Amino acid sequence: MRAVIQRVSEASVTIDGEVFSAIGPGLLILLGIEDADNQEDTDWLCRKIAALRIFNDAGGVMNLPVTEVGGELLVVSQFTLHASTKKGNRPSYIRASKPDVAVPLYEAFVKHLHAVSGLPVRTGVFGADMKVRLLNDGPVTIMMDTKNKE
Secondary structure, X not given: OEEEEEEEEEEEEEEOOEEEEEEOOEEEEEEEOEXXXXXXXXXXXXXXXXXXXXXXXXXXXXXXXXXXOOOEEEEEEOHHHHXXXXXXXXXXXXXXXXXXXXXXXXXXXXXXXXXXXXXXXXXXXXXXXXXXXXXXXXXXXXXXXXXXXX
């Protein structure tokens, strides 16, 4: 499971010209799922994201997690995070899970992120053509891969 976590001032998902979901200050999480991922990956990644200290404290130091600053969460499925560019110029997405595997893990991720953070979690629509708008705050962008937990 791969995630790109961005600290944002605001973010939104638009589908067919309509805003589907939007958040203010918080985290935009782009999530890629592969067949080797499981519930253990979901649990680990959700705990890490909820505890990630990337918000400024009173002294201006990145020392606070989203849970302590009243931030919001937006999770968007992103199969292209598993693109392979080793050969040629056209990325291969063979490692990205098909919907029958990815959708249940995506839904479990959203549910577990809510449980561990105590915050509402907004989403995009899995498999939809989405337009994601964000204002990266910092900029702060963190990449995580559950295959590199150790």
